[in-house]
Amino acid sequence: MKKVLSVWILSGLLSGFSPANMSAKALSGQEIFSRSCSVCHSMAPPPKAAPPIIPLAGRYHLKFQTKKEGVNHIIAYLKSPNKDNAIDPQAITRFGLMPALTLPDAELRSVAEWVWDQYNPNMGMGRSAGRNQ
Numbered sequence: 001m002k003k004v005l006s007v008w009i010l011s012g013l014l015s016g017f018s019p020a021n022m023s024a025k026a027l028s029g030q031e032i033f034s035r036s037c038s039v040c041h042s043m044a045p046p047p048k049a050a051p052p053i054i055p056l057a058g059r060y061h062l063k064f065q066t067k068k069e070g071v072n073h074i075i076a077y078l079k080s081p082n083k084d085n086a087i088d089p090q091a092i093t094r095f096g097l098m099p100a101l102t103l104p105d106a107e108l109r110s111v112a113e114w115v116w117d118q119y120n121p122n123m124g125m126g127r128s129a130g131r132n133q
C-alpha cells in the first residue's frame with residue numbers, strides 16, 4: 001500500500017514539475033503536510049484548528065468521482081479559500097476560513113494528491129483508526 005502511494009506521488013511530482021520549481025530534493029506530499037499543514041490539521045479526530053485530514057479525504061471522495069477532479073479542487077482551495085468553493089462550509093463557521101497558502105504549484109499538487117489518498121473506506125467518521133500516521 002505504502003509503495004503504491006509513493007508511486008502515485010512520484011508520478012504526480014514528475015508530471016507537475018517545471019525546472020523553476022525544482023529544489024535539490026523534492027518533498028513528498030506527506031513531508032509537505034508535516035511542514036505546512038500539520039500545525040492546523042490533525043490526521044484523525046480530535047481536531048487541532050481545522051478539520052482532520054482522513055474525514056476530509058472521505059468528504060472529497062463522496063463529492064468527486066475522480067482523483068483528478070478532487071485534486072484540482074483541493075489545489076484551487078489552497079490557493080484561494082472561500083465560502084463558495086468550500087466542500088464543507090460548516091467547517092468555516094466552526095474553525096474560521098483557512099488562510100491561502102503560497103506554495104509552489106508542484107508542492108500544492110503533491111500535497112493535494114496526498115490528501116486525496118488518505119481516504120480510508122474502512123474508517124467511519126470520527127473513529128480512531130489512522131492515528132498511527
Ligand code: HEC
Nearest residue numbers: 036037040049050077081086087088091092095096097098
Ligand atoms: C493556519 C491553519 C491552516 C493551515 C496551515 C492549513 N489549513 Fe487547511 N484548513 C484550515 C481551516 C480552518 C479549514 C476549515 C475552514 C475552511 O474550509 O476554510 C481548512 C480546510 C481545508 C480543506 C477543506 C477545503 C474545502 O474544500 O472545503 C483542505 C482540503 C485543507 N484545509 C487542506 C490543507 C492543506 C493540504 C494544507 C497544507 C498545505 C493546509 N490545509 C494548511 C486551516 C489551515
